[in-house]
Amino acid sequence: MEITAQNVNVKIDGQQVLHDESVCAKPGRTLALVGPSGSGKTTLLNVLSLLRRVDGGTVLVGGQDATAWDDRRRRRFWQEHAAFVFQDYGLIDEESVAYNVALSKLPLFAQRAGRIAGVRDALERVGLDGRSAHKVSTLSGGEKQRVGLARAMFRSADVIFADEPTASLDRNNRSLVTNFLLEEAARGVAVIVATHDEVLMAACDQRLNLEGTDQGLAPP
Template identity: 40%
Template sequence: MIDIVKLSKTFGTRTLWSDVTVTVSSGEMLALVGPSGSGKSTLLNCIGLLDKPNAGEIRHEGADITRFGRREIRRFRRDILGYLFQNYALIENATVATNLEVAVKPQRTLRGKTSVDIAEALERVGMAGQDEEKIHHLSGGEQQRVALARLMVKRPALVLADEPTGALDHANATAVIDILREMSDAGCAVVIATHDDRVRDRCDAVFAVNENSLVA
């Protein structure tokens, strides 16, 4: 799915990480671990084309996505990528349903499956019947579940999750990882930046960003 080859990132005279090389396959969950400040989120942002590395390549299906132009970046984010942000990145003054509808690819709308997909996703995350609730009326845990439902509706090939359990209680954290695990088992590649040992233990592979190595 994604091949990261000799990737480096610097800020001024500081090298955050260098020569990072790791592959994430379809159907695999990879945990990015390391102390605060080691650059886990920055690495995720580079893969998601929200930031640019200073050297190296990120290859998707043989193409170096770090060289993509604006149109190619837009298409990659629309067709391939799903991102689970720490701040959820929801439209706060819109309803739950509206936030999920914007994630539906046009071809799914044409197939008439939009409403079924949204209803099923909300039921799966324990938000059934709350499709007309405004996002700003929801708790943090509920907003996280809406963000998860949005991922399920979009069905991306690659999910990038930045500390997805950081602000959640045990039950909500378990639900988040269960759904990411299900998406991975269905063929999605999932990359998670995390400090949570419970998340780490559910992943197929662990990459220590500060050590630039896979961990057994």
């Protein structure tokens, strides 16, 4: 699913945070949003994932103008197409690993066996098999982020939005996260990642630098 921002503007408290940004994320490709802290990476990621509305410009989702979608339509996009990976993991600490992986899908009885196998497969892929009943609060930071990856994997999303997903991790866990995002793109997912991480940004197909807000992808 293709996500496109066209001349997007965002103002926060009277300050222009995004100025005429244009970018296109394509299925099977990885897009890195880079720039110093405060340059608007998270804001643009939130715009592309429809978490934040724009003050000007257009966001196209699968070719449709999503700028005016109401809450219900945006929720449907998140449920059916999107997965999120956050720097602070975005997990419910007091719940089990398995609950945190599966929480985002509706508990339909007919799907139960399939869901259990799906959770197991996802946890195996991130090296956390056998941990499904453990409380998330007992895990290390790297393990928590791997639960975040398993959750994204379990959702079989068309688009993955990741905000500084390697920022609080050691080298091994950073490369695990990087490899996961590249593998998802290889399966056809559109991956959009806001990052400072040199290794992760170098591994991405496309880069949008937000330093100096108007250097976008326009020709010189």
